[in-house]
Amino acid sequence: MANARLQISDLDFDQIKTNLKAYLKQQSQFQDYDFDGAGLNILLDILAYNTHYNSYYLNMVANEAFLDTALLRDSVVSHAKTLGYIPFSVTAPRAIVNVTVDSGTTTPETLTIPRGFTFSSNLIDSLSYNFVTLEETTVTKSNTSFFFEDLEIYEGSLVSYVFNYTENSDPKSVFVLPDNNIDTTTISVSVSPNVGNTSTQVYNQVTDILDITSTSNVYFLQESKNGNYEIYFGDGVVGKALNDGAVVTVTYLVTNGVAANQTNGFVAASSIGAYSDIVVDVVDVASGGSTRETVDSIKYSAAAQYATQNRLVTTSDYESYIKSKYPSIDSLSVWGGEDETPKVFGKVYISLKPKTNYFISETEKQRIIDEIINPKAIVSVSAEIRDPEFLYLIVESLVQYDPKKTSLDEGTIKNNIRQAILDFRDTNLNKFAGTFVLSKLQDAIDSTNGEAIIGSETFVRVQRRFEPKLNESASYTVQYDVPIHRGTLVNKLTSTQFTVFDTAGVVRSAQFEEATQSFTGISSIQVINPGSGFTTAPTITITGDGSNATAEAVIVNGKIQSINITNRGTDYTRATISITGGNGFGAEAVVVIDGKVGTLRTVYFDSLAQRQIINSNAGSINYDTGEVIINNIRFISVDSDDGLIRLTIEAEKGIVESKRGNILTIDENDPIAISTVLEKK
DSSP, X not given: OTTOOOOOSOOSHHHXXXXXXXXXXXXXXXXXXOTTTSTHHHHHHHHHHHHHHHHHHHHHHHHHTSTTTOOSHHHHHHHHHHTTOOOOOOBOOEEEXXXXXXXXXXOOSEEEEOTTOEEEEOOBTTBOOEEEOSSOEEEEOBTTEEEEEEEEEEESEEEEEEEEOOTTTOTTOEEEEOOSSEEEEEEEEEEESSTTOOOOEEEEEOXXXXXXXXXXXXXXXXXXXXXXXXXEEOOSSSSOOOOTTOEEEEEEEEOOXXXXXXXXXXXXXXXXXXXXXXXXXXXXXXXXXXXXXXXXXXXXXXXXXXXXXXXXXXXXXXXXXXXXXXXXXXXXXXXXXXXXXXXXXXXXEEEEEESSSSOXXXXXXXXXXXXXXXXXXXXXXXXXXXXXXXXXEEEEXXXXXXXXXXXXXXXXXXXXXXHHHHHHHHHHSSSBTOEEEXXXXXXXXXXXXXXXXXXXXXXXXXXXXXXXXXXXXXEEEEEOOXXXXXXXXXXXXXXXXXXXXXXXXXXXXXXXXXXXXXXXXXXXXXXXXEEEOOSSOOEEEEEESSBOOEEEEEEETTEEEXXXXXXXXXXXXXXXXXXXXXXXXXXXXXXXXXXXXXXXXXXXXXXXXXXXXXXXXXXXXXXXXXXXXXXXXXXXXXXXXXXXXEEEEEBSSSEXXXXXXXXXXXXXXXXXXXXXXXXXX
């Protein structure tokens, strides 16, 4: 048939084959032909496969042409390079130690620990790791001892390679570094003019191409197609070009990365100078080790860093730049001082959660500020790194199940529910800007153990922990940063136990407790704008759903200094205030009712298990803001292994969002963090 056409828009194998059959059936030569039973069926398979392969190949080629859709690491790395982004390598854990060497004599005056000196670590998962110095350090003797303070040591082995440059064979002056686990931050490069010339010049890695001239001693770093790293040099226009015959020496650290994090014990692998009486004290345990950057991370970070344009201005700039330069962090949050209470202008706050610990050391924080942030930050803006604040969730579940629909025992069912809760934590929490949604957690619980679980009821409380000052009177402020539930007789704020003196000077094992209250009068009136021009006290009118609340203003220098309550009133759940008269203007105030503020007290239980109150006004609770203030108190001891006091209370809502430097988590090592009660149908 002259008008027979082949449908070419389908790319699926089966549809391609069907289209080929339909086309042939339109030909007079193949009328009434059994395509499925004949040998021609095999030829159609081959044609369909060939067409399918070609279409798949072209589709993948199109995908690899764009950063967003590329899957192959080589493609992603190539796209990132066009944006000026270099994927970060494995990074070595760094520890800080004090090393004392006793010489037993008053001579010599100085002692040097050379670059590359090795320390052996204690066992981590049955393995010991080598830590080395990257800088030569010399100290002067004190009496008979040499003291090396805050010595930085890095996990790995220092290796060196020498490359001879020949212009004819390598006109682009590219040198491949043969090791896979390179920490590229430790690369050092030196160049000699030729084999017979021992004078060398140190070359530095390019950080900002705008600062480079034709005579700059710099090298460029890139990841090659086989996953190794390469260095290359300038062309005489952008960076100094190598002379023909130049000798390039490259030294760097080959490391095990994350495996050696948390190493906290070291011994010198050999004598220092002629002395072997060496004591190594750990200042900061090993941290900062990380794995090579993943493909997904490169795709995100390359675009984000390009948007920063090599400067730190916005919070997004800080986030993307710190992630690329300090890859051992699991999550970070950045916010400006204008979001603080009170506001702090000209400052940026950063909170980091490392991958292998809850916190980073003060020394490491300062290093991040000095070496990573300050060189790119605006001069007028200072940075401060804060430890993350962990808000712990306490999950209690009542689960009804049908034993006829499962062969599992109750212990296994509970373990499955516990694992589902921990999986939910790992997916949704344990990071900044995480959100806890109670309904989603209940769905995760109900979906375990097949169809055996009929339904569940889950209660979640929030917990803050703080370290008290022992044997010292002090006040404390604990911020939940989420609305918290006003307590009842059976569900109220509680704490771990601690010891204090009662009013008679007797040591008591006490705890904090929320004092439940039934009245709802006016607690206080807060002046938010004192106004001006007042010659007499204005009239204060309180309007709301309660009754009888009255107050008086105190005027100082024409402004409202405070507003004192003369009658708290009753039955208020909401109230507003108006200020009239007095010849002034601009004054504003807000009403705080008892429903928003609770009272904290300290109690103990006597020998008859009767509650006895030590201090009926030990602090206050703001239910709206989640702020708990503990008034002046002297703790003698704390009944917990880690020395922390835990304050636990129910959240007001089933959706809890972390803000700024807060991280929501569930502490699986806490025996009360997850509790499940099973009920048979």
